[in-house]
Amino acid sequence: MTANTSASGGPLAPNPSPAPLEGQALNRFLQAWIVGILGIDPTLVRPAFQSEPPDIPQAGTAFIAFRYTRRPADTFPAIVHHPDGSGYDELQRHEHIELLLSFYDLGTNGQAESLAALFRDGISIEQNLEVLTLNQMGLGTIDDPVEVPVLRKNRWQYRIDLPVTINRAISRTYPVLDLTSAEVTVATDSPAVVVTTAP
DSSP states (O other): OOOTTTTOOSSOOOSSSSSSHHHHHHHHHEEEHHHHHOOOOOOGGGSSSOOOOOOOOTTTOOEEEEEEEEBBBBBOOOEEEEETTOOOEEEEEEEEHHHHHEEESSSTTTTTTHHHHHHHTTSSSSSHHHHHHHEHHHHEEEOOEEOEEEEEEEEEEEEEEEEEEEEEEEEEEEEOOOOOOOEEEOOOOOSSSEEEOOO
């Protein structure tokens, strides 16, 4: 099936590339970022609410789950036309990914608080933010950690929630082609004149 363009009419789907990270690709990106800052086993950092959740680690092993709580964005994006090639429109929008990182272990003698503090401080280091910058992202806010004990599989676990906001620029391109010719009618006091521009 041939995709529509501005020349064909009909709904326009975005071009497949470039496209912002979404879904599993975004989860993998964030997991690698968190793992790199904390220097822990990647299997101990996982997206929350998985359809097939992994087993809880053995007692005394801290682990981290992350999820999105809100993703507010600009109501009105910027639309910029680029004349390269046959031409295209670029949609530019700013989005705020509100993340909640939950650090789990067995209690105040465990690692949840220290890991939360380590992550909070680690994302203040410029080199740890470089990978965000390379992907059109940046650190927005870091809120205070909150203690939220939770009962899982009949076992109380100590949990520290750390809200973090990441700002990012969204860019999508659409096949809105250059206008190369047009036929217009100019109304004057004399008889109508048809003006045609050549490509």
